[in-house]
Amino acid sequence: MKEEGMAEQGGAALFEDPDFPSEDRSLFSDSSTPLARLQGDVTWTRPQEICQSPSLFPSDISLGHAKQGLLGDCWFLCACTILLKNKQLLDKVLPPDQPQWGDSSYRGSFQFHFWQRGHWTEVTVDDRLPCINATLCFSCCQSPTAFWVALLEKAYAKLHGSYEQLWAGQVSEALVDLSGGLAECWSLGHPGSEEEQRTERDSDQVRRRRLDLNLLYPVKDECALSCSTHSTPGGVSELGQHHALTVMEWLDVKKVSGSEVRLLRIRNPWGRCCWGGAWIWRGAGWGCVDPVCASDLQAGLSEGEFWLDEAEFMSQFDDVTVGYPISEEGHLKSIYTGNLLTHSHQLAGRWTKGLSAGGSRNSSSYSTNPKFWLKVCERGEVLASLLQHRKWRDTQKYAQMPPGDSTNTKHQHYQAIALHMWKVEKKRFNLNRMLNKPPCASTHCHAYEREVVLCRQLAPGYYLLIPSTFQPGAEARFLIRVFSSSSSSISALKSPAPTLPLTTDGEWETSYLRGSWVEGKTAGGSRNFLSHWQNPHFPFTVCDESAETSEVNVRISLQQSRPDTDLHPIGFHIYKVSEGESEQTTAGDEDPAASCVPHCHTQDVSLACSLPPGAYTVVPSTYQPDCSANFTLSLARRIHRKVVKSQERLGKTIREVSHISVMQSSSSGTVAAPPTLTHLPVPLGPR
Secondary structure, eight states: OOOTTEEEETTEEEEOOSSSOSSHHHHOSSSOSGGGGGTTTOEEEOHHHHSSSOBSSOSSGGGGSEEOOSSOOHHHHHHHHHHHHOHHHHHHHSOSSOOOTTOTTOOSEEEEEEEETTEEEEEEEESOEEEETTEESSOEESSTTBOHHHHHHHHHHHHHTSSGGGSSOOHHHHHHHHHSSOEEEEEOSOOOSHHHHHHHHHOTTHHHHBOOGGGGGGGTTTSEEEEEESSOOTTBSSOOSSEEEEEEEEEEEEBTTSOEEEEEEEEOTTSSOOBOSTTSTTOGGGGGBOHHHHHHHHHTOOTTEEEEEHHHHHHHOOEEEEEOOBOTTSOEEOTTTOOEEOEEEEEEEEEOTTTTOOOSTTSTTGGGSOOEEEEEOSSEEEEEEEEEOOSSOOOSSSOOOOOOOTTTHHHHHOOOEEEEEEEEOSSEEEHHHHHTSOOSEEOOSBBSOSEEEEEEEEOSEEEEEEEEESSTTOOEEEEEEEEESSOEEEEEOOOOSOOOOOOOSSEEEEEEEEEEEOTTTTOOOSTTSGGGGGSOOEEEEEOOGGGGSSOOOEEEEEEEOSOGGGOOEEEEEEEEEOTTOOHHHHHHHSOOSEEEEEEEESSEEEEEEOOOSEEEEEEEEESSTTOOEEEEEEEEEEEOOOOOOOOOOOOSOOOOOOOEEEOOTTSOOOOOOOSOOOOOOOOBSOO
């Protein structure tokens, strides 16, 4: 009999992936792209059935570059070029020494790794590839016997849910997924209106928005460079809108006149030349260059490649995406200075509506955004990035990405985000006053990007980083990353105990209680387990005589002290304690008087309820037993007091009390929300 997930072929059991089967559901998501035309025409074939001697890579590595098929994933294929320039990265994404066709240990599967949300994620696929008439219908190598590109594309499609989910995307995102580093998009367009030009002059992003190739000279042979079009360029005879190409190299060539011209070698992932500029074969441009040099440059072109000069490049393309180089030791290298950024840190966070989604600096709630301390020990170059997770949530093992083209995909998937940084000169500072001053560095405009980056030379000291969305209340998870040339550290500013909703219905008394679930002792789990009552419990009394009505008189919040990437599902129950009975007896025999369930993977849960007078106990818990964590419980009870008539008047103006924050070396200080901030004009739009 066949083993589950295996197929017999040639006496060997070959793997068949049950999570990404050779069916239409692996090809299509909702058939909203031109890929839908292929329904019913695709067969799934293994490489040894396509050619006689398949291999992962060709003997001539120049034939290993990707060639685009019927799938609109030029953005991904352009990013794949970085793997052929960096052996260490290639081995990270495609671990070496995997059994191949012809090996006795070959079983028809391959493992890949992609960087996702701060970690490398393993994806295993079988090697059955989509074909039409026994020919690969999606991406392949220029060599017809090499299959690393087709298999990598399949693994990336599995990561996203289907091949159709790869239709249209951003080169910068694929570069980060394949390297774990950073990528930035620079504009090649000319400044538009006077207002746009003024915005550029005012923005600290101006040096990044307009490409200067001289800036990249220290890393020109190491960085990944891709150019893209938003409309049909004049020199391209076939290209339509939204197409990405790869800049293979650029060099300064001496002209016969003695001056120099900068030439760029561009590769079209379609695998054919479609350029009609001055530097095509026997074009007018070559007449000003030494004939021997011209012959050598033209002879060095591979399939789908062409030369153009810098003036053509700047005028014919709209954007350039720059992927940061990665050293052999795995360190990021700055594209601005060529410096190795040998220190790196990352922390996860989230914007939660009503708690930490404060919006932009236009909003008075800006100070409620998550905050991070950055400590710089020595003067050096610092890169800080803010990477947001997509709006959708994972519903299966791998992410499901809504379809869309490159014109609207950013707005569909992402919030408009920005990152601001302030230098903190003293250990005691007024948060409100500081936030009304210009930041020392920022990404300036909120952008509909997955990741935004700021770069600065920073002096030693402490800096406050605040990530924000443009709209208050916009929810998303994010990752803060810091890369620096000198020693640094980053930590989250500890938030105070969860705040309860403001009330106007009488007077409230609030208690903040701290506890912990300890494995084997006080981590009893939910009511599904007999150990439930081992959880910590907090007795309280309701004395509100008017609680016979249905008015809310108790508000409880539970907050766990764990990073967003490692949350326990939490909840709590409120039990009534009868007179003369122990809490343990009560909990074992009776249902809760109120509950905050189901248990949720979130930082905090809360409940507002009406309880009659009496004795109660709160039992907070994780869903599974033996899940250790610290937590804070906020318990607020309404108090009714008799009204006392008084003739006292307000004799003087109430003074505003400044909320002072104390910065501690352990980063455990708290920051209180300031009064309304001055409205600062922050433009909404891409960087």
